[in-house]
Amino acid sequence: MFDNLNDPDPPIADVATLNQVAKRADRLRRRRALIIGTGAGALVVALTIATIAIVKSDDPDGQLVVDVPPTDVTVTTLADTASTLYSTSTTVASVVVPPPATTLAPAPDTTVAPETTVVETTVALETTTTLPATTTTVPIATGPIVAIDANGDAVIVALDGANTVLFDGPDPDEPPAGEGETSGIDGVAITPDGTRAYIGLCCEPVVGTLLQTTPPAMANVDDSVVYGHGPAIAPGGGLLARIVYDTLTVSDLAINDLATVPEDFDVGFTYDLAWADDQHLLALRLGPGGTDLRVFTFSANTLTAGASATIFGAAVDPVQGASFAGRGDGVIYILGVIPGTLTAYDSTTLAPIADRNIAVVGAVSAWVEGGAVRWVDSARQLHVGDAIVPGQYLWVR
């Protein structure tokens, strides 16, 4: 009935085709592992903290003493903020010292019949130390904050929770409606003045879809569709970077492409982009050799590859999923390299700068801008400075 729609000379599948399909399948598996890893990583961190916190005593009564970790999150900001320790109403729970093990002395080596002496030792089972609570104001970066909420929607965050929805995305907790459906928002970018926003849908059609809007208007998936995902806007507000299948592309805000760099899927695929400044674009790439951090210099409408550094080796399961977490003066931050830490790298040489790391315990997504940190914790709470924004969130930038 529809035979006249068929290709009269269809291609024959060969080994090369199978090879291509296998590569794509490999990439799908890695990407899926990475997406799942965002949640799993948070769970692992939470479980690790919980495990460390539980101290089983040798109390003969079998009493289990649990050292409850602080419920609030402690943020330590180093060099960027003059080595200041920030705490958000930190109440330190009881510190429990477990009883020391009682050890019997070995019998002396002597021909004389040994005389056994049992020494009874009594120790206090619990020593409790309560540290005073401290409250310090955490700086809040100026400029708009964008997030993906627990409904899968892209939003501009308002501290009172009256957010502006930029795109009504699919609920990530619900199974996808079917194959070929849009799989979800993988990134949101907004200009510093808040006048333009871009939403990346990864990755249907195959190359992903980039939506654009002028807030507070919502983006329409059928309007002005552009291929690509993972949008990132340079601090100056004039350049947009995105991933378009096998290229990294920099364009102006009207999405007139200015420069592209081809990717080789044999080496890996880029899944996250961030600008350190208006000249340096950073990319995280997952491949058979592990996870790489790369830097590109943008100048005269040309992207030039610079340094490259391995974040995780191939032996590390990709579900650890590193992601960009903001920028400081000459550094780029990455979440997921060290648990509970935003790891600082020089944005040009990519050398780790340990004394500029930022501790954000329990963060599953974070962003540093202007010396201030905002982050989503494993309970899906969004922290902006001292405030916890009403609602639940998955990702922030």
Next chain:
Amino acid sequence: MAKRFPEVSTTFVERFADLHRTAYRASFAILGRRVDAEDCAQEALARTMVRWSKVQSYAPAFTARVATNLALDRSRHAGKTVLSDGATLAMLGGHVDPMLDRRRDLITAIHALPNRQREAVTLRYFADLPESETAAMMKCTVGTVKSTTSKALQKLRLDLGPRWAWGD
């Protein structure tokens, strides 16, 4: 190959050519362009490969469904540029689609169908699946496939009119 991708199942490899034929046929019927159809077919096969342990018992239907959905998705997003510009087709695909206008009308009409009717007609006629496999994929009886397909064709004939080449 097997060394490089050790997770490739031998049963998948054995059925690869047939599955590719199904995926390509479904994609090409919708897109009408070899480059795009090949791309959709490969993506559909990759997704089939990833889920092979679960879907191998109904692999042709699964692959066909993924391919048609991908192709319909792509035609919706890229329709303005891909389906309406013969010069672009010739330049990018090295192939001018003689059915360009009719295919464009058909895709518009297909998009206007209710979901179940669209699924039935694409699986039956674009992917060339037998009624039994279509029924398994749609989780319904063969009778329902027949009635749903019949209604879909009726609506397509109404929408497209007598000028559309039905080939029957």
